């Protein structure tokens with residue numbers, strides 16, 4: 001099984017799905033229930049956007065689950081309490097690590113510990129080498145190639161969110177999420193006019209859309225977005241209740257309509273030049 005798929009495109013648009021992986025590697029060796037762990041997946045996000053490569057849109061996808069290694073974290077966001085030995089590189093204890101949601105997760109969204117053992121320094125290194133580096137290298141290459149071809153890149157970092165935040169999921173437990181949340185890290189990873197355009201587009205389809213709250217975008221858009229160099233990265237969170245049963249993880253009748261909406265959105269983005277907004 002491959003850890004990461006990268007399908008370079010021919011247009012200025014690049015999409016990536018870091019959290020939809022459902023392949024649990026053999027060396028994961030977690031203690032908590034798989035069913036509980038699976039609730040952390042952005043299940044089916046890869047299928048919602050599977051039209052992208054056919055339109056010449058660049059595509060990067062993780063096949064491993066985010067609970068194994070979260071590529072939407074920086075390498076310094078490592079929870080040292082998980083390890084059986086000293087970690088040689090610098091680390092920082094940010095809010096995600098405190099929630100148990102660092103580069104390697106300590107707790108599920110419900111606050112259940114993932115492991116009943118310590119992880120070896122070597123095994124965490126292996127996860128980083130197999131997952132984190134290939135993912136970010138593929139995405140960086142595709143974004144750079146799009147800028148070279150077209151003078152700009154619009155990168156949509158695709159996620160889904162639970163309808164209600166669980167106790168250890170975010171800093172706002174119990175919050176009822178809107179239909180979409182767009183994150184540009186307070187206007188720093190994409191031109192704010194592009195963020196507004198996308199929000200207005202989705203609102204015009206009858207959806208509730210918030211910007212930068214409660215999700216403002218994390219490591220992926222921070223790393224790959226730089227609007228002054230025409231690299232525009234937006235994080236797009238879709239509410240899971242729009243397309244699946246959150247208990248069984250099965251898609252429901254809303255899936256097709258949402259996919260059509262996302263297809264229209266991508267077509268509109270392909271016709272848009274952020275330099276002219």
Ligand SMILES: [Zn+2]
Nearest residue numbers: 019042159160
């Ligand atoms: Zn996600």
